[in-house]
Amino acid sequence: MGRECRxxxxxTAKGQGGAGVVRYDSVSALARAVxxxxxxxxxxxxxxxxxxIPARGGFITRVETLDGRYLYAxxxxxxxxxFNLCPADICQTTDGVELARxxxxxxxxxxxxxxxxxxxxxxxxDAVERIARAAKLDVGGIEYMVDDRDGSLLYYxxxxxxxxxxxxxxxIGFDPHVRLxxxxxxxxxxxxxxxxx
Numbered sequence: 056m057g058r059e060c061r062x063x064x065x066x067t068a069k070g071q072g073g074a075g076v077v078r079y080d081s082v083s084a085l086a087r088a089v090x091x092x093x094x095x096x097x098x099x100x101x102x103x104x105x106x107x108i109p110a111r112g113g114f115i116t117r118v119e120t121l122d123g124r125y126l127y128a129x130x131x132x133x134x135x136x137x138f139n140l141c142p143a144d145i146c147q148t149t150d151g152v153e154l155a156r157x158x159x160x161x162x163x164x165x166x167x168x169x170x171x172x173x174x175x176x177x178x179x180x181d182a183v184e185r186i187a188r189a190a191k192l193d194v195g196g197i198e199y200m201v202d203d204r205d206g207s208l209l210y211y212x213x214x215x216x217x218x219x220x221x222x223x224x225x226x227i228g229f230d231p232h233v234r235l236x237x238x239x240x241x242x243x244x245x246x247x248x249x250x251x252x
Contacts, residue, residue, distance in 0.1 A: 078107060108209065111201040118175060118197050119217055119231065121238055123188040125180045127227045129220050132169040170220060172227045175199075179208070186213060193242075194235060 077094075079085040085104070088094050096102050113133065119126040175183070183197045190213060198212040219231045 108200065108211075109203040111203040111206070115198055115200045116173060116175060116179075118180070118183045118199070119195070119219065120183060120187040120192060120197065121194050121231070121234060123192065124184055126231055126234065127220075127229075128173050128175050129226065130171050130173045132171070170226060182210070186210065190215070193238070 077088075079088065085094075094102065110133075114130040115133075116128055116130050118128040179199065183199075186197055187195055192213075192215055194217045196212075196214040196217050197210060198214075199208060199210045201208055217231075217235075220226050223232075224230050
């Protein structure tokens with residue numbers, strides 16, 4: 056029972072980017088926090104307890120998809136103290152380059168979160184595309200990590216919309232919003248043609 060755990064209020068599970076997630080280093084520490092009344096369960100008094108998975112290399116990978124196909128991927132490096140890993144909020148690349156401040160919250164540089172572009176292995180891209188198609192995602196992000204304890208690859212978050220990385224042209228080399236608009240225009244044209252029949 057000496058496993059680490061995290062406690063997340065239900066608001067976190069509803070797309071709040073990890074805000075409010077608290078790490079407890081043992082089940083007894085979590086039990087003590089509950090007994091002391093220091094656990095905030097959110098507005099609907101619901102909690103989600105998850106096992107803490109140590110990420111190999113100290114990063115997770117977020118793969119963005121568009122129309123069920125791979126768009127790009129980024130590694131999000133964290134100190135391990137924050138679970139708020141929203142890539143739209145990241146203000147620094149792994150080499151310390153400051154990104155456009157307009158895309159970043161004021162305190163983002165203090166979090167120790169950094170981002171870099173990456174290309175996952177072909178089998179991961181294939182799996183992510185199959186997940187996106189099975190979930191019927193027009194646009195979305197799928198996150199995975201490698202469990203440092205046993206090397207297993209874990210897909211742990213499927214987002215039915217995207218938070219494109221801050222300052223995308225500098226980080227990944229293109230603006231994914233342009234491709235998203237092209238896709239939406241194509242879909243609108245297809246729907247218009249079908250409706251006109």
